[in-house]
Amino acid sequence: xxxxRVISSIVLILSVIFLPSYIYLPALALAIIVLPFxxxxxxxxxxIDALYGPGVSSxxxxxxxxxxxxxxLLAVVVPVxxxxxxxx
Amino acid sequence: MNYLQRNRPRSPxxxxxxxxxxxxxxxxxxxxxxxxxxxxxxxxxxxxxxxxGTRVSGFLEIFRTKNSLISENARLxxxxxxxxxxxxxxxxxxxxxxxVAALLGRRQEEGGVAASVLARPPxxxxxxxxxxxxxxxxxxxxxxxxxxxxPLLGTIADAFASSAKVRLxxxxxxxxxxxxxxxxxxxxxxxxxxxxxRVTVPRETEVSVGDRILSADIAGxxxxxxxxxxxxxxxxxxQVLAVxxxxxxxxxxxxxxx
Numbered sequence: 379x380x381x382x383r384v385i386s387s388i389v390l391i392l393s394v395i396f397l398p399s400y401i402y403l404p405a406l407a408l409a410i411i412v413l414p415f416x417x418x419x420x421x422x423x424x425x426i427d428a429l430y431g432p433g434v435s436s437x438x439x440x441x442x443x444x445x446x447x448x449x450x451l452l453a454v455v456v457p458v459x460x461x462x463x464x465x466x
Numbered sequence: 467m468n469y470l471q472r473n474r475p476r477s478p479x480x481x482x483x484x485x486x487x488x489x490x491x492x493x494x495x496x497x498x499x500x501x502x503x504x505x506x507x508x509x510x511x512x513x514x515x516x517x518x519g520t521r522v523s524g525f526l527e528i529f530r531t532k533n534s535l536i537s538e539n540a541r542l543x544x545x546x547x548x549x550x551x552x553x554x555x556x557x558x559x560x561x562x563x564x565x566v567a568a569l570l571g572r573r574q575e576e577g578g579v580a581a582s583v584l585a586r587p588p589x590x591x592x593x594x595x596x597x598x599x600x601x602x603x604x605x606x607x608x609x610x611x612x613x614x615x616x617p618l619l620g621t622i623a624d625a626f627a628s629s630a631k632v633r634l635x636x637x638x639x640x641x642x643x644x645x646x647x648x649x650x651x652x653x654x655x656x657x658x659x660x661x662x663x664r665v666t667v668p669r670e671t672e673v674s675v676g677d678r679i680l681s682a683d684i685a686g687x688x689x690x691x692x693x694x695x696x697x698x699x700x701x702x703x704x705q706v707l708a709v710x711x712x713x714x715x716x717x718x719x720x721x722x723x724x
Contacts, residue, residue, distance in 0.1 A: 395508055395511055395512070396511075396515060396589075397589070398588040398589050399587075399588050399589060399590065399591035400588060403591060417485065417489055420486075420489045420490075420493060421489065421492065421493060421496070423493070424492075424493030424494075424496045424497055425496065425504065426591070427493075427497050428496050428497050428500060428501040428504050428505075429501075429504060429505060429508060429585075429596075430585070430589075430590040430591065430592055430594055430596070431497070431501075431592055431594070432592050432593070432594050432623055432631070432633045432637050433623045433624055433631070433633065440494060440497065443497070444591070445490070445493040445494075445497065446490075449486055449489060449490055449493075452486065453482065453486055456482055457482075
């Protein structure tokens with residue numbers, strides 16, 4: 379599982395640098411949902427904003443960044459995952 | 467004896483909140499202070515991607531016969547589109563503008579710093595470009611960015627040592643003063659993302675698809691072209707939807723001027 383997280387993080391970072399947004403954004407969201415407590419995804423989302431964002435003019439505008447949205451997604455997914463059981 | 471049980475401490479929620487706060491703080495630091503170094507770190511990768519892509523496509527051309535005609539067709543279509551944009555960017559009364567500028571003692575601007583675009587939408591989910599000219603090439607934040615054919619694209623948001631971030635005028639929420647060319651009516655262009663703009667004008671204003679929207683300064687650069695006009699019979703205003711003359715998804719070179 380640890381290797382999977384590391385590989386996922388590396389693949390996501392490379393896709394942020396080289397691939398279109400309609401590939402890496404859904405992949406990032408999927409990784410946050412599927413992998414348990416994928417906190418690396420929040421940092422990768424902030425990396426997207428740091429690389430490509432138009433600039434943060436004030437502290438309030440940080441709430442309209444991909445980093446904030448991914449943190450919210452993680453906060454929603456973690457308790458939901460805890461309540462789900464998979465009988466794989 | 468005390469039969470009342472203590473509530474279980476809500477440690478998982480507190481723990482999760484603390485971790486998320488820590489992540490948020492780390493991300494904020496990354497965003498505010500490390501944006502420049504991160505872009506400087508990644509720029510060589512984008513440059514090498516462009517270099518490798520050019521070499522590979524050139525090599526593969528040897529093995530293509532029918533496909534070479536298709537690529538030639540695409541290249542000529544692109545050239546035709548660029549010439550059409552250049553023609554559209556030249557205002558009909560260009561001679562009149564030049565004489566007004568001369569009367570006011572203002573020189574028409576020429577030249578500028580040329581730069582290639584390293585990253586653009588759809589790779590970038592925002593309406594921004596990363597270009598390969600920076601402060602070493604006398605590029606500074608706030609300078610204007612144009613297409614090589616003439617239309618105004620945006621401004622430099624951040625300038626780093628050898629690269630810069632361009633904020634397009636079509637960035638969502640960005641407001642730009644402009645002029646509707648048809649009757650010289652001042653309007654406010656509001657960016658809607660994806661190279662699109664939104665303008666609200668009074669109902670009586672005459673505006674048609676294809677009308678040009680120019681910048682509000684003396685140069686009167688082409689900024690957008692009206693794509694659609696929407697109005698309900700009961701509305702007091704018209705919603706004008708305009709598009710950038712540039713295809714921001716495959717633009718390759720830009721000009722930067724103060």
